[in-house]
Amino acid sequence: xxxxxxxxxxxxxxxxxxxxxxxxxxxxxxxxxxxxxxxxxxxxxxxxxxxxxxxxxxxxxxxxxxxxxxxxxxxxxxxxx
Amino acid sequence: xxxxxxxxxxxxxxxxxxxxxxxxxxxxxxxxxxxxxxxxxxxxxxxxxxxxxxxxxxxxxxxxxxxxxxxxxxxxxxxxxxxxxxxxxxxxxxxxxxxxxxxxxxxxxxxxxxxxxxxxxxxxxxxxxxxxxxxxxxxxxxxxxxxxxxxxxxxxxxxxx
Numbered sequence: 718x719x720x721x722x723x724x725x726x727x728x729x730x731x732x733x734x735x736x737x738x739x740x741x742x743x744x745x746x747x748x749x750x751x752x753x754x755x756x757x758x759x760x761x762x763x764x765x766x767x768x769x770x771x772x773x774x775x776x777x778x779x780x781x782x783x784x785x786x787x788x789x790x791x792x793x794x795x796x797x798x
Numbered sequence: 799x800x801x802x803x804x805x806x807x808x809x810x811x812x813x814x815x816x817x818x819x820x821x822x823x824x825x826x827x828x829x830x831x832x833x834x835x836x837x838x839x840x841x842x843x844x845x846x847x848x849x850x851x852x853x854x855x856x857x858x859x860x861x862x863x864x865x866x867x868x869x870x871x872x873x874x875x876x877x878x879x880x881x882x883x884x885x886x887x888x889x890x891x892x893x894x895x896x897x898x899x900x901x902x903x904x905x906x907x908x909x910x911x912x913x914x915x916x917x918x919x920x921x922x923x924x925x926x927x928x929x930x931x932x933x934x935x936x937x938x939x940x941x942x943x944x945x946x947x948x949x950x951x952x953x954x955x956x957x958x959x
Contacts, residue, residue: 767851768851771843771851771852771856775856778863779863779866780859780862783953784952784956787957
């Protein structure tokens with residue numbers, strides 16, 4: 718049963734990474750990056766490393782998300798390439 | 799994943815809407831309600847770093863996240879009341895001084911760097927276990943102050959306020 722949960726988390730992890738790299742709306746890319754970080758934290762919890770997961774969740778959602786949103790604020794909201 | 803062609807040719811009003819802050823009362827009230835809870839959880843994480851996952855860095859980032867949420871929602875002007883910009887770098891210097899000062903105090907008292915056992919010259923009535931407890935707490939106070947204020951300072955510097 719445990720491997721089912723882990724497999725589901727890894728599937729969401731990979732899907733979030735692919736969507737975050739391919740989406741054109743940069744704000745949506747930031748949000749999917751946060752989803753990716755949160756899923757990484759959940760995988761860490763399932764592996765038993767609660768402290769690493771906590772750091773990952775706090776830094777990924779608290780610091781990196783805010784600073785990425787500031788970067789989108791200051792540049793442009795859509796990717797041009 | 800193929801991008802939506804309608805969104806590709808959308809007018810650039812979205813960009814301008816992103817750059818000018820909108821005065822939404824819902825966002826104001828929600829963020830002002832959530833931010834104290836985040837700050838409280840940050841203090842909890844910081845003080846329970848001895849027994850449970852967490853500690854100085856995570857608690858500091860949580861405290862900074864609470865302040866950054868207020869900065870994002872209320873704008874740079876109103877949120878100066880909770881933590882003004884001029885105090886951030888000074889507080890981070892004080893935090894680094896607390897961290898390094900605890901270590902240097904143990905060196906002065908004859909031990910190694912951050913060897914909390916030698917703090918018994920400071921608190922001679924305490925047991926060694928409690929000496930280490932309070933030594934770690936002092937270091938965590940310094941780390942929390944430095945991390946929190948440095949993140950807020952980076953945010954203020956990015957926005958140029």
